Amino acid sequence: MSARPAPWTVGVLFGFVGMLGFSGTLAATRVAVADFSPLAITCARIVVxxxxxxxxxxxxxxxxxPERRHLVAIAVMGLGLAVGYPFFLAVALQSVPAVHGAVVTGLAPAATAIIAVFRAGERPPPVFWLACAIGLAAVLTYAYDAGGGAFSVADGWLLLALLCLGLAYVEGGRVSTELGGTTTLCWAMLFLTPFAAGPLVWSLRGVDLASVAPWSWVSMAYLGVVSMFLAAIFWYRGLAAGGIARIGQINLLLPLAALVWPALFLGETITPTAFICAVIVFAAMMVCLKARVRRRA
Structure with a gap:
């Protein structure tokens, strides 16, 4: 009889599948903002x-x-994942390429790990923080290179998006350990739907839906079905099984995976710096995944 896999191994599998589902978010958002406003994209994702x-x-x-003690965390998760992150992301991608946004999203694991220390009682060892810092340095270097030697106002919007995402990951991960990732996500989206339906209709009032490009519709469908729902289910199950700080580091691969979609569908160029960054970030992620993360009593 074969031994059952360790919980953190299962968490890595679920987290990796979720990360792949998230990886197309930037390219899809970049396509959708050509025909839809950031508000319309945000609300449509929630409603779907x-x-x-x-x-x-x-x-x-x-x-x-859900029990009353879970409601605040579920609300914070929903607002961060479905409101703050997609809205700020869409605003940023109105002025910068998806490749630029993909690189900056490499800061998400750091935000997740830091928030997890204060909110989830996790205590990563020093080697964890060292590997995280190296990965972040690589991502920042690439972001600086991709921006032509400067940071833009859009980087500020992207940072706000990442803060919302990190908080959503931590709060959702904490509740998912008790309710399960699927149940937690479903309730978070269901609670927000009535508040998003009205603004969605209002934001579409000036849009000629008949003239919207087919790829914009496909992108909207991807953002609602895959990025906002299916990928999130896998991701939160991974956080619950493997630990928030550890599994959160899988997102170090997100900017690299996200680079593929703009190159394939938007014709954006991947520079040689991306390959170097990929090697450094992947090595840092492996160290983080193997680090033993303790929890405070």
Whole structure:
């Protein structure tokens, strides 16, 4: 009889699948902002994910409301993941290429790890922080190179997006250990749907839907179904199984995976610096994954 895999190994698998689902977010958002406003994109993602979440809760028989002690964390998770992150991301990608945004998203693991220390009681060892710092240095170097030797205002919007994402990962990861990643995500999206439906209709009032490019519709569908719902389910299950700080480092690969989509579909160029960054970031991620993360009592 074969031994069962360690929980953190399962967490890595789920986290990696979730990361791949997230990797197309920047390219899809870059395409969608050509026809839709950041508000429309943000609200559409919530409504689509909320409808899918409601169906999932009914099919799985988990229609009982979460306990009151979970509501605040679920709300913070939903606001960070479905409101703050996609809105600030869409604003930034109105003025910078998806490749630039993909690079800056490499800061997400650092934000997640730091917030996890204060909110989830996790205590990564020194080697964890050293590897994280090396990975971040590589990402920042690449971001500086990709920006032509300067940072733009869009980088500020991207940083705000990452702070929202890190907080959402930590709060969602904490609740997911008790409710499960799927249930947590479904309730978060379902709670936000009534507040997003009205603004979605309002933001589309001046849009000629008949003239919207087909790829913009495809991008919107991807953002709502895959990026906002399916990938998030895998990601939160990974955080719950493997630990927030450790699994959060898988996102160090996100900017590198996200570079592929703009190159394939948007014709954006990947510079030689990307390859060097890929090697450094991958090595740093492996060290972080193998580090033993302790929890405070």
């Amino acid at each position: 994910a909320g409808l899918l979440g409601g169906v999932t809760l009914v099919l799985t028989g988990r229609t009982a409301l």
